[in-house]
Amino acid sequence: MKPYVIGVDLGGTNTVFGIVDKDGNIIAEDSIKTQKYATAEEFVDAGVECLNGVISRVGGLENIQGMGIGAPNGNYYNGTIEFAPNLSWGHTGVVPLAKMFSEKLGGLGVKLTNDANAAAMGEMAYGVAQGMKNFIVITLGTGVGSGIVVNGQLVYGHDAFAGELGHVIMVRGKEGRKCGCGRTGCLEAYCSATGVARTAREILANTDRPSLLREKPAEEIESLDVSIAAGKGDAVAQEIFDFTGKMLGEACADFTAFSSPEAYIFFGGLCRAGELIMKPIRESYEASVLPIFRGKAKFLISGLMDKNAAVLGASALGWEA
């Protein structure tokens, strides 16, 4: 095994290239603007030029085991990005990105997956899931993403798109909130950062309860405002976390009936609220889960949140490339 891997965090704004060692230290790093390029070919050319700089700082390609890319709409099986709506050079078709990079990097093994799966790989390689064979990472960001590990392997499913736990239905029928996926009642519509802000606006609009959250125009409220207000003891804000955590706990109870993981690992800005969100998750989970599973699962916060988790997560794929 060679000493380093490359991790690539392909985001809507920047694409970050990092060199990572076996302990999860980022040794060298550089980036390019993701959308500055008209075609995928130009993007890859610029990426390789950027990469050559960082690779030279660790003694060249002969010290690199492989490369992993975390990207929106990434297909692990094919190494492609498929109809990624937010990429100027990738929204109209299928881009064989892993192959394109590999060809320009002397045949280096390149693997590609989506962001949440990369996060799960990162936790297993360098984070709180080290040594675990069965766990689920849930990312609470603009959306709700998930990376599921069973028997020590990522769950990609038949078509590479498994692990969309943000889109299980938590509220069936007409009362369900509209979700970005076009359906209603999805977990993501309630428990993402945007879902939390929406819960806040609903409570403020439907009641006249006093709250620190009223200091801002309702349409400007973000989940961070709810965290700050809850931290100050604001009852409405705390109720929003209780509501969000309760639904996450109930969802996890269903996920346990599926794969009975050792741990749930939460990642993303909402987790910075700490016990404000983790306590209602745990309590709701234990009250909801099938009796044989009670008291068995751990509820953890990611070990990579203060590091460059996206680069680390993607790089973990490089070890298997």
Next chain:
Amino acid sequence: MKPYVIGVDLGGTNTVFGIVDKDGNIIAEDSIKTQKYATAEEFVDAGVECLNGVISRVGGLENIQGMGIGAPNGNYYNGTIEFAPNLSWGHTGVVPLAKMFSEKLGGLGVKLTNDANAAAMGEMAYGVAQGMKNFIVITLGTGVGSGIVVNGQLVYGHDAFAGELGHVIMVRGKEGRKCGCGRTGCLEAYCSATGVARTAREILANTDRPSLLREKPAEEIESLDVSIAAGKGDAVAQEIFDFTGKMLGEACADFTAFSSPEAYIFFGGLCRAGELIMKPIRESYEASVLPIFRGKAKFLISGLMDKNAAVLGASALGWEA
């Protein structure tokens, strides 16, 4: 690889021992009464005596690769039966059944799992899931059971009890039907054979619609009666299948967000209703599932339903023992 395996179907009434070849043919078979014995030791002694008879018919133990047991509350990791409520010699503790049989069979490899997981192994070895790496078997019997295969492996989870898809919550809150597990709103409370009979009784009690189902006292209605009536064109009976299939389809849509299987394979008496149940399942699934998954999953009926599926399923474990 030796030419035969032993499959054991440990049921509440009979325990059947079968010798199975690589093509899934049961070559020899015999059985004992499960509950005739005061202790697990006596049960195993009687089982081994019975087994010696069938083993001698295929040339002795040297032709046996391994043995698989399908049993209620079976723990695959430990080879134990744990607090099985319906077994006179197994309800008060943990019985190391795999080890006990192995010791009396010259150290033969013995694996043990629960019935629904055995069914999934059987479909993969000899049934409609041959060659599949990702699929879910759903058993519609007295309860709703499941066996989940991901990356070609059974999903046992951290504690060996994963795959309890009959106990995901389909109706949240107070309106949920009471389930045998002590909670409310589980899939099993609606879509098991007993759930279907209950749906029938509810519709008959709450409406005065004419139905062939009224020919029997309501408390005696079984799911088979609903199948027969629906087959004769009874509108109420067909509506019961539509209701049941719709919920199963919605549940499968959530399961796909988890593991995106190539196929759902249904097993059990309710499937004998054929398209009466399969059509609403498919239609509800396609209407409910996240758009990227539409049209991808197959909905199949078990290939082992007219064979001794429980013995075959358990025997499939013998190949890996």
